[in-house]
Amino acid sequence: MSSTPHTIAPGEHALDHGYAHHPGGIIRWITTTNHKDIGTMYLWFSFTMFIVGGLMAMTIRAELFKPGLQIVNPEFFNSLTTLHGLIMIFGALMPGAVGFANWMIPMQIGAPDMAFARMNNWSFWLLPPAALLLILSLFVPGGAAAGGWTLYPPLTVQAGMGMDLTIFAIHIMGASSIMGSINIITTILNLRAPGMTLHGSLRPICCSP
Amino acid sequence: MKNRTGPGVVARLLRTAIALSVAVPGLAFADYEWNFQPPVSSMAVQIVGLHAYIFWICVAIFVGVFGVMFYALYRHRKSVGHQAVQFHENTLVEIVWTIIPFLILLFMAYPATKTVLAMHDTSAPDMTIKVTGYQWKWGYDYLQEGFGFYSNLATPLAQIENREPKGEHYLLEVDNPLVVPINAKVRVLVTAGDVIHSWWMPSFGVKQDAIPGFVRDTWFRADKVGIYRGQCAELCGKEHGFMPIVVEVKSKEDYAKWVDEHKSKLAAAADDPNKTWSLNDLVARGHTIFDGNCAACHQTTGAGNPALGAPALVGDKVVLGPKEHQIDVVLNGQNNGKMPPWKHLSDVDVAAVISYTRNSWGNKADQNVVQPAEVKTARK
Numbered sequence A: 001m002s003s004t005p006h007t008i009a010p011g012e013h014a015l016d017h018g019y020a021h022h023p024g025g026i027i028r029w030i031t032t033t034n035h036k037d038i039g040t041m042y043l044w045f046s047f048t049m050f051i052v053g054g055l056m057a058m059t060i061r062a063e064l065f066k067p068g069l070q071i072v073n074p075e076f077f078n079s080l081t082t083l084h085g086l087i088m089i090f091g092a093l094m095p096g097a098v099g100f101a102n103w104m105i106p107m108q109i110g111a112p113d114m115a116f117a118r119m120n121n122w123s124f125w126l127l128p129p130a131a132l133l134l135i136l137s138l139f140v141p142g143g144a145a146a147g148g149w150t151l152y153p154p155l156t157v158q159a160g161m162g163m164d165l166t167i168f169a170i171h172i173m174g175a176s177s178i179m180g181s182i183n184i185i186t187t188i189l190n191l192r193a194p195g196m197t198l199h200g201s202l203r204p205i206c207c208s209p
Numbered sequence B: 001m002k003n004r005t006g007p008g009v010v011a012r013l014l015r016t017a018i019a020l021s022v023a024v025p026g027l028a029f030a031d032y033e034w035n036f037q038p039p040v041s042s043m044a045v046q047i048v049g050l051h052a053y054i055f056w057i058c059v060a061i062f063v064g065v066f067g068v069m070f071y072a073l074y075r076h077r078k079s080v081g082h083q084a085v086q087f088h089e090n091t092l093v094e095i096v097w098t099i100i101p102f103l104i105l106l107f108m109a110y111p112a113t114k115t116v117l118a119m120h121d122t123s124a125p126d127m128t129i130k131v132t133g134y135q136w137k138w139g140y141d142y143l144q145e146g147f148g149f150y151s152n153l154a155t156p157l158a159q160i161e162n163r164e165p166k167g168e169h170y171l172l173e174v175d176n177p178l179v180v181p182i183n184a185k186v187r188v189l190v191t192a193g194d195v196i197h198s199w200w201m202p203s204f205g206v207k208q209d210a211i212p213g214f215v216r217d218t219w220f221r222a223d224k225v226g227i228y229r230g231q232c233a234e235l236c237g238k239e240h241g242f243m244p245i246v247v248e249v250k251s252k253e254d255y256a257k258w259v260d261e262h263k264s265k266l267a268a269a270a271d272d273p274n275k276t277w278s279l280n281d282l283v284a285r286g287h288t289i290f291d292g293n294c295a296a297c298h299q300t301t302g303a304g305n306p307a308l309g310a311p312a313l314v315g316d317k318v319v320l321g322p323k324e325h326q327i328d329v330v331l332n333g334q335n336n337g338k339m340p341p342w343k344h345l346s347d348v349d350v351a352a353v354i355s356y357t358r359n360s361w362g363n364k365a366d367q368n369v370v371q372p373a374e375v376k377t378a379r380k
Helices: A025-031 A035-064 A074-109 A117-125 A127-139 A161-190 B002-030 B042-075 B091-120 B252-269 B279-298 B323-332 B347-358 B372-378
Strands: B127-134 B137-142 B147-151 B178-181 B186-192 B197-201 B206-210 B216-220 B226-232 B245-250
Touching (some): A025 A035, A035 A074, A035 A117, A035 A127, A074 A117, A074 A127, A074 A161, A117 A127, A117 A161, A127 A161, B127 B178, B127 B206, B147 B252, B178 B252, B186 B197, B186 B206, B206 B216, B245 B252, B323 B347, B323 B372, B347 B372
Parallel strands (some): B127 B186, B178 B245
Antiparallel strands (some): B127 B137, B137 B147, B186 B216, B197 B206, B197 B226, B226 B245
């Protein structure tokens, strides 16, 4: 192939396959299959959502600080409580758990990476669009879902397109969380280092998610 | 010496903890803002008692578990040179720590089950009242007496919008309270006309979800004359916080008097179904109906609320168009109940409120009068 012949030492061959040439910048994060990178993204996403959901909670509390209507009107208040619940559960708690699992489980059980490294990338990258849909729903005509995070019909049926966006967002987040958990379970079942028992890797400290 | 200070300190801590946990709920109970409302029915007494009973079991577990833990940590600390005991499996200990939680559970489950069963025992009532939740008010029907009415928030808007100082019963006052006799077992049938509500009277120990399409029942027997207040306890839309429940418990004589007065008042106010109304009478009546039912979304000015999907009624196509269509919209609702059906309003009320919208805020509809008879025909 090359015009300059040279000898290849045994083992050097492997280094030639470009594993060391990672893309930089944003492409690194979009294409990464590294469990630590993905775990980091999960945790930052979770933290961001925690702040967004927390701002909503603070607004709710500020409104309730005194009787009477001060800061927000009742329908927007209901949207805040609804989105606060959804964002904290689907945006902060679940991604937070998967984020920690991504970072730690492979290291704790001696696995090189998560079982499905590419699916891992996808299960994270489903989250930002879902979060965008949820937050976008605050700005559509009719306002965001305001029926509480339990979304009981028939109250939810009265809502406008904010509810449609919410339903779509919850489905995407649900898909993301199912993919995340399949990955965690498969990793623990199949990728333990030799000598690591299932019992050993299921100790609470290791896999609390 | 060092070894002997341990239990002494722990005992003192334990005594402080017990003293605190005795004192704190005692204090809290004196100031009802931090505890249950004073119970006025046997059911509520039972619930408050059950709560206290479970609370003290929790305190005992807390003190027991943390007491043993802190004692063990302190007594066996490294600085006194304690050596860990090395043993595995102890059948006696395992049996004990299985039986103790089992007993605790049993002692909690038995009274709890008894209370829940008592809550659901609606047999042999002295009277039955049907409660219907609407967005956003309560409807009460006295099934034996054969009359009913709606119970709307009585707090003026000016207080809610901070233009006036708040009254004593801010957001906990209504125009027509539910009136019941003392010491009578009242069976309450709870349902809803639009979305899920919940009828909650803390001082009676009653909370029952009001679910459209279902009738659930509960009961209470109030044992003290007075006025008691509760709220809707299931998020039901924008005015969820503005549909309180007020129950007035009267003596048997006062209650009988109230029923008579109410009946004669109703008879006097009863509408002759065949009467042809004048436009002025309809509009005047419609004004009241509109402000009490429609203004929550469409505003008293008819300007609507786009955020809620409530269109402005000023210059609205439906309001200015053929009256048959508007009657249909008001009776049956539209847009998946975003405009709820109002068929629980009487023919006269529906006719009046439609006539009002057709003659107010600059609206001048060609067909400007709707008579109750037309509404009656339109009902299916």
